[in-house]
Amino acid sequence: xxxxxxxxxxxxxxxxxxxxxxxxxxxxxxxxxxxxxxxxxxxxxxxxxxxxxxxxxxxxxxxxxxxxxxxxxxxxxxxxxxxxxxxxxxxxxxxxxxx
Numbered sequence: 458x459x460x461x462x463x464x465x466x467x468x469x470x471x472x473x474x475x476x477x478x479x480x481x482x483x484x485x486x487x488x489x490x491x492x493x494x495x496x497x498x499x500x501x502x503x504x505x506x507x508x509x510x511x512x513x514x515x516x517x518x519x520x521x522x523x524x525x526x527x528x529x530x531x532x533x534x535x536x537x538x539x540x541x542x543x544x545x546x547x548x549x550x551x552x553x554x555x556x
Contacts, residue, residue: 458539459555460507464499468517468549471531472497473508494529499550506555510534518547 462470471494478491492508499505512531515523523530537544543553 458509460510460542461504461553461555462497462499462507462510463504463551463553464501464549465545465551466501466549467499468547469496469498469514470507470510470550471495471512471514471529472510475506475508510552513547513549517549521547 459475460472462472473492474495474497476491476493477488479486480489494511496514497505497507511526512524512533513521515521515530515532518532521532524533532547534546537552539554543551545551
């Protein structure tokens with residue numbers, strides 16, 4: 458699922474980001490698609506394409522209690538599905554399907 462985040466205010470989100478990974482196949486090395494979790498900073502008014510959005514940096518929503526997942530603190534996203542989008546989260550950003 459490809460999603461588009463449009464920031465209302467500066468925000469840092471934890472999301473799966475598309476990328477490439479080098480993999481050896483036989484005697485050749487090829488690039489294959491791979492998604493990895495990372496922090497994504499989005500400035501007010503900007504948009505970025507991501508995969509699944511997991512949460513928000515606790516510094517962006519200090520009134521929320523963070524959860525630690527594999528040692529990474531984040532404020533978890535409320536449950537959402539593609540049919541619920543577009544939607545606004547934490548008053549910080551809009552999330553919509555990019556497919």
